[in-house]
Amino acid sequence: MSVACRGIIILFLGICMVVVNSCKSEKKPGGYTDTPKSGTIHISVDESFKPVIEAQIEMYEASYPGTKIVATYKPEAACLKDLFFDTATRMVIVTRGLNDTEKKFFLDSLHYVPANNVMALDAVVILVNEKSKDSLFSMHRLKDQLQGKINRQQQIIFDGLTTTSTVRFIEDSVLKGQHFDTTVVKGVKGNQAVIDYVATHENAIGLVGFSWIGNPEDTLQLAELKRVKMAYVQCDLCKDSPYVKPMQESIESHRYPLVRGLFYIVKEGSYLGLGTGFSTFMKQERGQLIFKRAYLGTVMPFGIRDVKINQKIPKD
Numbered sequence: 001m002s003v004a005c006r007g008i009i010i011l012f013l014g015i016c017m018v019v020v021n022s023c024k025s026e027k028k029p030g031g032y033t034d035t036p037k038s039g040t041i042h043i044s045v046d047e048s049f050k051p052v053i054e055a056q057i058e059m060y061e062a063s064y065p066g067t068k069i070v071a072t073y074k075p076e077a078a079c080l081k082d083l084f085f086d087t088a089t090r091m092v093i094v095t096r097g098l099n100d101t102e103k104k105f106f107l108d109s110l111h112y113v114p115a116n117n118v119m120a121l122d123a124v125v126i127l128v129n130e131k132s133k134d135s136l137f138s139m140h141r142l143k144d145q146l147q148g149k150i151n152r153q154q155q156i157i158f159d160g161l162t163t164t165s166t167v168r169f170i171e172d173s174v175l176k177g178q179h180f181d182t183t184v185v186k187g188v189k190g191n192q193a194v195i196d197y198v199a200t201h202e203n204a205i206g207l208v209g210f211s212w213i214g215n216p217e218d219t220l221q222l223a224e225l226k227r228v229k230m231a232y233v234q235c236d237l238c239k240d241s242p243y244v245k246p247m248q249e250s251i252e253s254h255r256y257p258l259v260r261g262l263f264y265i266v267k268e269g270s271y272l273g274l275g276t277g278f279s280t281f282m283k284q285e286r287g288q289l290i291f292k293r294a295y296l297g298t299v300m301p302f303g304i305r306d307v308k309i310n311q312k313i314p315k316d
Contacts (some may be wrong), residue, residue, distance in 0.1 A: 032268075036277025038066035043091040043275070044079040045071050046165050049122070049262060051218070052294040059290060060281050067274060072241035083114075090267045091275035095122070095165040098262045112269045118261040119282050121297025123246045124166055125213055125258075126231040127206035136243050138234040138259055143174050143260060145205070148181030156180075157197050157206040161187035166207050171258050186195030199227035210246055215295050218227055224272060233257055252297040262296070301310045 034041055044074045045053050050073045084087040084105070095118040099104070106113050126142070128135050134154075144150045158167055161182075171177065188197055191208045198206035206228070213230065215221050232243035235255045250256035264279040281287045288300040 017312060032271060032273050034274040036067075036272060036274060037064045039274050040068040040070065040279070041274040042070045042072070042088050042089060042258050043093065043278075044082040044089050045073050045093040045160070046076045046079055046095060047073040048076075048095070048165055049093060050191075051215075051221075052120075052211045052291060052296060055288060055290050055294065056278075058283055059286065060278055063281075063286075064112045064277075067277075068271040069274070069278060074161040075160055076165035078170065082208050083267060090273065091279065092265050094263055094265065095169060095260050097256075097261075098265060106267075110267070110269065114265050114267040114269075115276070115279065116263055117283070119279070119287070119299060120262040120264050120291040121251050121259055121299070122208040123214075123251050123256055123259050124169055125208050125210050125246050126233065127195065127208060127213065127228045128231050129198055129204065130227055131202050131227055132229070133216070135229060135231040136234075137231050139174060139236065142233075146170065146175060146180040146185065147178070148184045152184055154184070155201070156185045157194050158185060158187050159191050159194050159208065160189070161185070165260075166209065169258075170207065173258070173260075182295055193222055195228055199224075205231075210251070211294060211296065214246060214248075215293075217293070246294040248292075248297060253271050259297070261292075 033039055040300050053073075057071060061067055061069065063206045076094045079092040079094050083092045084102075097118070098114065103113045126137055134156055141150070145154065146156060146290075158164065158170075159287060160167060167187075171179065186197075188194055191212045194206040194208045195213065198204045213221055213228070231244050233256060234241055235244045235250075235257065237257075238244070239257055244250045246256045246258070253257050264301055266275040266279050266280065268275050282291075283299070285300065292298050292302060
């Protein structure tokens with residue numbers, strides 16, 4: 001091979017190396033290329049929040065046409081499994097933040113703790129059949145029924161038996177770590193299946209996320225409330241212990257006892273990607289208004305301004 005040919009080859013290889021290095025330098029840390037206003041991200045979302053998160057995604061993508069948020073709705077435990085073991089999943093939306101053990105895991109493996117915080121308040125709703133005359137519950141009664149001590153003829157329906165956020169919340173908040181009686185509790189696949197079961201079984205009780213049934217402006221949810229109805233739960237913290245219905249005001253004030261948080265967990269570290277952008281959007285005014293219009297509790301206060309009204313009618 002001539003000296004001239006060798007020179008051309010060396011020059012060509014040098015140019016290739018420069019091009020490759022320049023392409024690498026354009027990539028963000030971790031090889032990500034998305035930004036808050038562009039790109040695609042895959043997220044895992046607790047199925048209990050599908051209606052309101054779909055509304056959030058629709059608004060975000062309309063605001064930033066260059067973005068695509070691909071959400072997979074599944075039980076909470078599966079979402080957290082994705083967060084820990086699926087490198088393609090950088091964001092999950094669930095009903096709790098990271099505990100100390102999980103924070104240590106990420107600190108050891110990623111050298112940072114993923115951003116996680118509450119962005120709205122949700123509730124677990126007790127549903128009964130539309131024809132049922134039994135719609136008053138206390139926490140004590142609910143606990144006894146879950147453990148099969150009373151009213152064993154009433155079957156209690158969950159959106160699963162072992163991996164859902166509703167099951168975990170009830171075990172933690174109502175049963176205080178104890179387990180329910182599996183002979184009176186039945187698991188079906190998802191919140192919609194719970195609603196359908198209660199609608200077709202007059203003596204059944206269902207437990208679903210408020211996002212699925214609590215919006216009085218949603219025509220589909222209003223149609224469901226003709227088949228089932230939300231039960232009232234006794235407020236032990238209130239004067240005279242009244243029974244309260246799950247609604248935005250009773251959720252935000254915690255007068256309704258079965259309130260839980262809605263959290264984001266974003267695994268991006270110092271990288272400002274689409275997951276960070278979407279979580280920030282949901283915490284700020286437009287995202288909070290979507291939660292508010294879905295009748296969930298918000299973490300951003302929306303105060304009522306005082307307005308002076310002219311009491312006198314001006315003369316012509």
